[in-house]
Amino acid sequence: MAKDIATRAENYPEWYNDLVLKAGLADYSAVKGCMVIKPYGYAIWENMRDVLDRRFKDTGHQNAAFPLLIPKSFFSREAQHVEGFAKECAVVTHYRLMNDPDGKGVVVDPTAKLEEELIIRPTSETIIWNTYKDWIQSYRDLPILINQWANVVRWEMRTRLFLRTTEFFWQEGHTAHATAEEAIAETEQMLDIYAEFMENFMAVPVIKGRKTESERFAGAVETYTVEGLMQDGKALQMGTSHFLGQNFAKAFNVQYLSRESKLEYVWATSWGVSTRMMGALVMVHGDDDGLIIPPRLAPYQVVIVPIFKNDEQLALITEKVNEIRKALQAQGIRVHYDARDNNSPGWKFNEYELKGVPVRIAIGPRDLEKGTVEVARRDTKTKEIWEMATLNDRVAPLLEEIQTSLYNRALKVREESSHYADDYARFKEIIANEGGFVYAHWDGTAETEAKIKEETKATIRCIPLDAPEEDGVCIYSGKPSKQRVIFAQAY
């Protein structure tokens, strides 16, 4: 490992941080818990955003922007909501600085104190429902299908790049409906969109399920989740979709006149995925040599590295590369040509391995003579010599093959890390030694859930949507149960 990164076996958390920092995804900042997303990381995030945004629009949603700041009193309107978020709110109390009367620098101007403090949004249900109140009068105004791409702030004590940061980026959809059925259908539709995106673009298999009451979003009637499994056997909640019932409509008094001229409360959903997905991408696919970015999200799908000893050779190679590149780009393939002369080919090979570029093509003077290129796959680290003339036919299928292969590999890891436990001793043994998802019976009580969490650090990731009914007994209490739920330690 010439790249000075920890191996997964040695130190998984350190390996993760090394990849994020050294591959140029993100960096620490001067503000505790806030990160800088660097250009390479941001380019991946943009690709994620573009795919999701297209899906949101195709299902009738529109983007909008609501204020960053929320009056403090709004949080108290919905009892569970404030309970869930009050402890992690960044609070704006003043609106002006002044020169320090004692000398240098600036201090907060004590005369510029806000009458009511403002909270930097940790999520936007309250400010949005306070706005929807003005937008909704009649059934004709429904549904409202709005999404926003935004930054939010939750004051976290322990942070990790992408996985848990004080400021993070996400999209939050907030919809309003005339009926519960329609709102539930929306909640499920968005969960499906998330799952499809994660599996087909991120190449991360996910399990769709419902959260238990104690793991629900603060203010939700039902929280749906998509759960992924990382290589270290820990789960990651990849996205959530909430059926909010009429909780926010009641808290903000949002009623509409129905077709039957009755005044009814509106039904709500909200749903979001965040830059946390970047962490999953690293942890599901990366290896000890660096990132592996699935082709459909890779900023560069192909990198071309020239092998040359002098300017003449480089000029000849570049001429050929320009042809190749143009032809591949015409197919919509994202190609990067790295002809910098201050780094050796070996250094570049390492660099693009670290950055996880799916396909690397190397071309030297001998290749020009013979009409060949060397094609290396990042996922399998295999190399082949190809006829240059076949690139145009073979690169796109290769990228698709890598995409599929990454998904299958991740699915295999998940399957190998999925266990069934029928008694608590075995359950504890799996959680302590092997990790992964554990399918087990649970009696449905918050008490049992809390006890298991306390004793094993494993939480119920979800009650899977597609699980069969099955009679059993709770691994902890021995009480009867109708369905297995999925336990795991989680990020």
Next chain:
Amino acid sequence: MAKDIATRAENYPEWYNDLVLKAGLADYSAVKGCMVIKPYGYAIWENMRDVLDRRFKDTGHQNAAFPLLIPKSFFSREAQHVEGFAKECAVVTHYRLMNDPDGKGVVVDPTAKLEEELIIRPTSETIIWNTYKDWIQSYRDLPILINQWANVVRWEMRTRLFLRTTEFFWQEGHTAHATAEEAIAETEQMLDIYAEFMENFMAVPVIKGRKTESERFAGAVETYTVEGLMQDGKALQMGTSHFLGQNFAKAFNVQYLSRESKLEYVWATSWGVSTRMMGALVMVHGDDDGLIIPPRLAPYQVVIVPIFKNDEQLALITEKVNEIRKALQAQGIRVHYDARDNNSPGWKFNEYELKGVPVRIAIGPRDLEKGTVEVARRDTKTKEIWEMATLNDRVAPLLEEIQTSLYNRALKVREESSHYADDYARFKEIIANEGGFVYAHWDGTAETEAKIKEETKATIRCIPLDAPEEDGVCIYSGKPSKQRVIFAQAY
């Protein structure tokens, strides 16, 4: 004016607000000075963003994301910068709420006070240069060409939708260079990109120029600006591009080892345009019937309205419209078909006039028989009957014609509102009565500039880049001057 909007002649500011609110661009929010950008407004902003983003990337820039919050002490590092922004900073002092011990609601937890207060970024030079310090060691690390699309907060006392809001959206480019020449070239390049975008997409003619010292960005060596003229004769600063010299490099101690192995301070630029441009779009093109959105930025370029008396008629029309729509969409034209049955065609005509959709096509049963449609232009409010079969050939050219025509109309207004003043009496008369741009000689001193501003509310919008040298005397002081500058009252 059935739409219940003020006319420009009656009350220009009210007309502006009516258009923004009633056409669905934006709304007020519960937080003083912060707005909600509604879906229709946001769709225009997305189109602006996509065009600009493409141009930034084509000139080698990459997007990234830096923290929303900036340590207070960072502002004091650059003396002019803190002077410029200290008075309008939103300050985060606490990071937790708690239940109000006196009863209901939540209060700020006094024990959760930050050691150092954090400022919500009003602009990001300080946090970014503090980061660049870690990224730049050698000339090999330069240039850094980064942009971010972000929200910023400046605590404004008097706000107006889009034109001046407490929170606004913008892009801010921040680049680092090895030489002053390269940084100046970057500053000029970005100004050109802005001007090209504004003229070719917004259809707003702009004047490129330099700001006077007193109007410069806080911390800049030179500020370039693009200035537009609104229909009421007031100027609007549409975007700025700053050459920052080595000011921030020195403030944050950012040095690089040159090719000659000497330690040198880095040269900087920053440049930005914001949601303010939305205000210009409204004010330059709108008329007393509503918005007029230039086709290249219009979320819908064409709206099709069916004229029908019953479901059978609607079904027949819809069948035909689907063909038309498909053919137009295949050309990349953005088409909206409004077949809602709860609003009359007349209501829809009004609505899409208000929203400024460039082209409206109406189709009724008689049109089906005759193979015709009614095509209405929003800019000229003219209507024509076209053969249905010609739509495919004629719509795209019509959109281009509207685009050009809007630009020419705006240019004509600007030319008619551009004046030359050679003495102060005439100058005051123009500013007081006609408004517009006034080209006048100025002695180059901040004192004269301040006096003129105090007496007439007119400021120097810019020292135009392309103005000829011309001997003259300052309208105020009578001292010699070599070039006319442009004065105007401004937003």
